[in-house]
Structure formats: C-alpha cells, structure tokens
Amino acid sequence: MRRVVITGAGTINPLGHSVSETFEAFREGRCGIGELDIRDVDRLSIRIGGQVKGYDPETRFNRQQLALYDRFTQFTLIAGEEAIRQSGLEFSGHLAAEAGVVLGTSGGGLNTQDENYRVVYEEGKNRVHPFVVPKLMNNAAASHLSMTFNLKGPSFTVATACASSNHAMGQAFWLIRGGAATVMITGGSESMLCFGGVKAWEGLRVMSKDACRPFSANRNGMVQGEGAGVFVFEEYEHAKARGATILAEVVGFSMTSDAEDIVMPSTQGAARAIQGALKDAGIPAEKVGYINAHGTGTAANDKTECAAVARVFGHHADRVMISSTKSMHGHLIGGTGAVELLACIMALKDGVIAPTIGYEEPDPECALDVVPNVARDAKVDYVLSNAFAFGGSNAVIALKRA
Amino acid sequence: MSEHVRQKVVGIVAEQAVLQPSDIRMDQSLEDLGIDSMALVEAIFSIEEAFDIQVPFNANEPDKSEFDISSVGAIVAAVERLVAEQSG
Numbered sequence: 408m409r410r411v412v413i414t415g416a417g418t419i420n421p422l423g424h425s426v427s428e429t430f431e432a433f434r435e436g437r438c439g440i441g442e443l444d445i446r447d448v449d450r451l452s453i454r455i456g457g458q459v460k461g462y463d464p465e466t467r468f469n470r471q472q473l474a475l476y477d478r479f480t481q482f483t484l485i486a487g488e489e490a491i492r493q494s495g496l497e498f499s500g501h502l503a504a505e506a507g508v509v510l511g512t513s514g515g516g517l518n519t520q521d522e523n524y525r526v527v528y529e530e531g532k533n534r535v536h537p538f539v540v541p542k543l544m545n546n547a548a549a550s551h552l553s554m555t556f557n558l559k560g561p562s563f564t565v566a567t568a569c570a571s572s573n574h575a576m577g578q579a580f581w582l583i584r585g586g587a588a589t590v591m592i593t594g595g596s597e598s599m600l601c602f603g604g605v606k607a608w609e610g611l612r613v614m615s616k617d618a619c620r621p622f623s624a625n626r627n628g629m630v631q632g633e634g635a636g637v638f639v640f641e642e643y644e645h646a647k648a649r650g651a652t653i654l655a656e657v658v659g660f661s662m663t664s665d666a667e668d669i670v671m672p673s674t675q676g677a678a679r680a681i682q683g684a685l686k687d688a689g690i691p692a693e694k695v696g697y698i699n700a701h702g703t704g705t706a707a708n709d710k711t712e713c714a715a716v717a718r719v720f721g722h723h724a725d726r727v728m729i730s731s732t733k734s735m736h737g738h739l740i741g742g743t744g745a746v747e748l749l750a751c752i753m754a755l756k757d758g759v760i761a762p763t764i765g766y767e768e769p770d771p772e773c774a775l776d777v778v779p780n781v782a783r784d785a786k787v788d789y790v791l792s793n794a795f796a797f798g799g800s801n802a803v804i805a806l807k808r809a
Numbered sequence: 810m811s812e813h814v815r816q817k818v819v820g821i822v823a824e825q826a827v828l829q830p831s832d833i834r835m836d837q838s839l840e841d842l843g844i845d846s847m848a849l850v851e852a853i854f855s856i857e858e859a860f861d862i863q864v865p866f867n868a869n870e871p872d873k874s875e876f877d878i879s880s881v882g883a884i885v886a887a888v889e890r891l892v893a894e895q896s897g
Contacts, residue, residue, distance in 0.1 A: 452863075611868070612866055613867075613869060615867075626869065627867055627870050628867060670847065671846070671847075705869050706870065707869075
C-alpha cells in the first residue's frame with residue numbers, strides 16, 4: 408500500500424500568520440480570541456471571536472485578485488503558498504497532472520454573500536458586482552489554489568460543517584494511497600465572522616459571551632474563529648526520492664455518521680470514528696500519545712467526546728493527553744481540523760503538546776488529561792485529530808512521527 | 810396582562826409539544842411535555858418574537874440562566890418579568 412506523508416504546512420489564523428507564529432502561540436498558551444471588530448457588531452449579542460488580526464488584504468493581493476477572492480480564498484492562498492514553498496515542490500509536466508487540491512469549508516464566501524445581500528436588500532440597489540458568483544462559491548478557494556500553482560489533477564471542496572477539513576484531508580490521504588494522485592494540497596478555510604455569520608450562530612444559543620473553556624466545568628459555549636490551514640500531502644516514495652523534509656506521516660483515517668440528530672453529538676458515532684482511524688492505521692489505542700480534541704467548549708460536545716475516548720481507550724484513556732486548541736484560536740468551523748492538525752504536527756515533530764487554555768474547574772464528565780493551561784514536553788509517536796460535526800458527521804485522522 | 814402572557818406562552822409551548830393548549834398545566838416541566846433542547850430553543854425564539862423581548866438563555870448552562878424554565882408556570886412568570894423590565 409502506498410504511504411502518505413506531509414511535506415509542507417501553512418496557515419493564517421487568529422494566533423499568527425504562519426506556522427512558526429502559530430507554534431509559538433501554542434507553546435505559550437496564548438489566546439487569539441478577543442472583541443470582534445466587524446460592521447454592526449453593536450447589533451450582536453455575541454461580540455467575541457478569534458479574528459485574524461494585523462492583516463491587510465491589499466498588501467497581499469492586487470485589485471484584480473481582490474475582486475475575485477473572498478476572505479476565505481485569501482486565507483487559503485496565503486496558507487497554501489507557505490505550505491507549497493516549504494515542500495519545495497514545483498508543479499509542471501507529469502507532476503502537475505498527478506497533483507490536486509481538496510479543501511474543506513462550511514460557509515465558503517459568506518462575507519461576499521453578506522455584503523451583497525446588504526447591497527440589494529438593505530441599500531435597495533438593483534446591481535451587484537459581476538463576480539459575486541465566482542467569489543462566493545464554495546469551491547473558489549480550491550480552484551484558485553489549482554490555478555495559482557498549476558495543479559491539474561482532482562480539485563474539489565468538501566462541506567461537512569465542522570468536519571469539513573478532516574473530511575477533505577481524509578480524501579487527500581485516500582487519493583494518494585489509492586494511486587489517483589501523487590501530491591494533494593489539502594486542509595480548509597473559513598471566514599464566517601461577519602454580521603450575518605455571527606447572527607446565525609447566536610440563534611442556536613450555544614455561543615459563549617466571554618471565553619472558550621473546553622472540558623472546564625464552567626464552560627459555557629463555543630467561540631467562532633476564522634482562518635485557514637493548508638498542507639502538502641505527498642506519496643512517501645516520491646518525497647523520499649527527492650529528499651524532502653517529512654513533517655509527519657498520515658497513517659489512518661475514518662469517517663462515520665451518527666444517523667441520529669442534526670445538532671446533538673453521539674458517543675457511538677464519535678467512538679466508531681476513533682476506533683476506525685486506529686484500525687486503519689493498524690495500531691492499538693495504547694500507542695496513541697496525544698489527541699487533538701474537537702473540544703468545542705459546549706456542554707454537549709465535550710462530555711460526549713470524553714465518553715467516546717474513554718470507551719475506545721479503556722484504561723489507556725487515563726494516560727493519553729487530549730487538548731482542545733479551540734480555547735486559543737476559536738472554532739474555525741470548516742477550517743478547524745486543518746489548523747488543529749498543526750498542533751498534531753507540533754506534538755510529533757517538536758515534542759510539545761499544545762494546552763487547553765481557560766481551564767478553570769474539573770468536570771467529572773470530562774475526567775481526562777486535558778493538558779490544562781500550560782504546554783507540555785512529551786515525546787509521542789502517534790496522534791489523533793478528532794472532528795465531530797453538525798449533521799452527525801465524524802472524521803478522525805491518525806498521524807505518525809516521521 | 811397576566812392572562813394574555815399565559816395564553817401566549819401556553820400556545821407556544823403547546824405547539825412545540827404537539828399538544829392542545831388545554832392539555833398544558835402550569836406545574837408541568839418541559840421534560841413532562843416531551844420538549845427537547847431543540848424545541849426549547851425554538852420556543853424561546855417564539856417567545857422573543859411574540860413579546861418583543863430578549864430572553865437571556867444559554868443552552869450550555871440552562872440551569873444558570875436567569876430565565877427559569879423549570880415549569881410552564883415558571884416560564885410564564887419569567888416572561889411577565891421580562892416584559893415589565895423591557896417595555897418602554
């Protein structure tokens with residue numbers, strides 16, 4: 408069976424505009440969540456989020472590009488450029504034909520929709536910019552990556568709410584392992600922090616007004632974030648032959664469906680996905696040293712996720728470290744699994760486990776080692792990254808130290 | 810005023826419980842009526858719309874919310890208080 412390795416990583420998220428800045432924030436347990444700076448924030452009851460700060464689109468892209476790039480596409484291209492640069496790959500000839508892109512997003516060009524609905528409904532205009540459709544479509548980011556870097560193989564987008572990125576990276580893994588591609592650019596992006604995006608989430612009444620505190624007994628909901636994480640997945644022999652630096656190996660993936668409820672998570676669905684990823688990787692649970700949790704900070708997710716981990720890991724559940732970096736960058740929805748995979752790579756490559764910050768009170772229903780508040784040095788050989796989405800879609804990825 | 814609030818709240822609760830308003834008693838809990846967390850969030854939205862009020866409610870900590878949902882009667886009383894506080 409063909410093996411799949413990660414040879415490049417890139418990101419822009421509330422913790423930094425690069426992988427190194429993000430790793431530094433993870434190590435320091437720094438929080439990227441703050442007061443939202445968006446139009447009409449005074450009409451929102453939820454006024455915090457993990458926004459990408461210090462970012463000026465006009466310094467990165469020209470006017471013609473910005474007419475076509477929604478914020479989620481901008482984030483994707485910035486992260487993609489960093490990842491591909493690190494990999495050292497250039498796509499031409501055979502390699503271009505054997506390279507593709509699969510990305511996750513939930514809202515796609517939501518800022519573009521929000522702005523243009525305002526124009527026609529609120530301002531009463533009868534004309535919108537000609538590129539609204541190609542700017543807002545969910546596959547815009549994947550297609551612009553393909554066009555920018557000459558990726559001529561499969562290029563598509565996966566939308567499964569909060570599991571989108573993990574599902575996308577799972578498809579990339581399968582495409583390479585199955586022989587349909589040699590290199591896949593993969594990950595995800597999200598930019599929902601606009602008035603309409605936050606307003607819709609407010610309605611569900613699951614958002615926190617002050618902080619994201621996963622696994623803490625006093626947690627009171629999730630906090631939204633924005634940004635992108637993009638990776639270069641490459642067939643192992645190809646990477647080895649060209650002497651590429653390997654960040655980690657992708658060894659297992661599993662996706663399951665709860666088939667129960669559109670928003671309430673299920674222990675059985677999550678447990679089957681975790682079990683499936685271990686089985687696909689061919690390893691016993693005891694080999695896993697770290698789990699990057701879905702850990703949204705809602706009452707429902709965190710206790711269900713801990714129960715699922717306890718069910719699969721048995722006695723080893725007391726020894727495995729599990730942390731939620733959403734406490735620092737917020738919930739990037741369709742992009743979240745991609746940014747969280749960075750914490751997995753950091754654990755394997757640097758031997759540093761990112762903490763769950765904001766942890767204040769133990770919850771007997773989340774009685775695992777959640778690496779509270781402070782990063783920890785630990786050598787781990789295998790890690791898992793969990794994503795459990797609205798719709799009952801679960802996706803778990805297993806990585807191995809290179 | 811009070812009768813008006815009660816009738817409207819009972820109507821909203823009855824709709825979520827798929828019952829007739831006459832079947833709803835003030836001492837019943839939402840659990841008794843088979844109202845789950847999704848139906849509760851919808852009922853609160855309907856209450857906000859019907860009375861033009863803001864209801865402080867976080868589904869992550871329903872017990873800590875200032876809005877008492879322990880019984881239909883408690884909800885009626887809480888809505889009356891919010892209407893009084895937020896009117897004008």
